[in-house]
Amino acid sequence: MKYLNVRTIYRRVLPIIALGTLLLGGFVYVRKVEPEDVEVVSVSLVLPRLGARFDGYRIAQISDLHADGWMTPGRVLGLVKLVNEQEPDLVAITGDFATYSKFRSLIRHASALVAPLRRLRAPDGAVAVSGNHDYKSNPQVVRGVLAASGVTELHNTVQTLHRGGAALHLCGVDDVREGAPDLDRALRDLPEGGATILLVHEPDFADESAASGRFDLQLSGHAHGGQLGLPLLRYLFLPKLSRKYPAGLYRVGGMFLYTNRGLGAHPRFRFNCRPEITVFTLRSS
Known part of the structure; x- marks a missing residue:
């Protein structure tokens, strides 16, 4: 018994x-x-307007670092080393350096990004745009971080790279949700000729940017891929302006769009949706 x-x-x-x-x-x-468990994703794209002198040009995209008590300077330094190992010509950062919380201020963590970001190594440097968390936290602090890190902020502005007689234009539009986006201003300053890459935090802005006919590739973040990589369920965690193009490569009109899954997370969890560094190899037609 x-x-x-x-x-x-x-x-x-x-x-x-x-x-x-x-x-x-x-x-x-x-x-x-x-x-x-960071995944390095390699993407090769043919851009018909890309000059032959830029054939093989490599861009490393990172996004959504979300500095907080978990995304520490040491952790970011490890990510920077991983980016540098890819030997990019340029680093593009698509917003959300800071983490916004309704309950406590986390902006102090953003200032700690300066030391690791200064160690990014690329011949043409690093460019960035701000995200909605940056604006809701403290945009002045984030801009100070970028300046101190040697990262060029594209605030509705254009930067042009030259190789011989070929030009590659880098354009950035301010955060669509919380900032002051001005696509018309950027388009007015955009020179004719050559391929153009647009950085904007929110991917669903692609419908508007593609309609201009001036951009060959848009790089975005914001969505974190939904953080939960399961059909239907991931849409529960997608923020506004990321639900149409939440992750990966899309063709929007005549423009490519790539939505990076980000490196941080808010809230911090991921399942079947690994953090991502994307490395683009650009090809001319």
């Missing part, structure tokens, strides 16, 4: 232990393991 009682206890307790172990393992995975 005693043996039967012990067996009955095992039958009842073991499933509970197994379930608890599964839940604990899942919690550790989504909070600790996958958020640190």
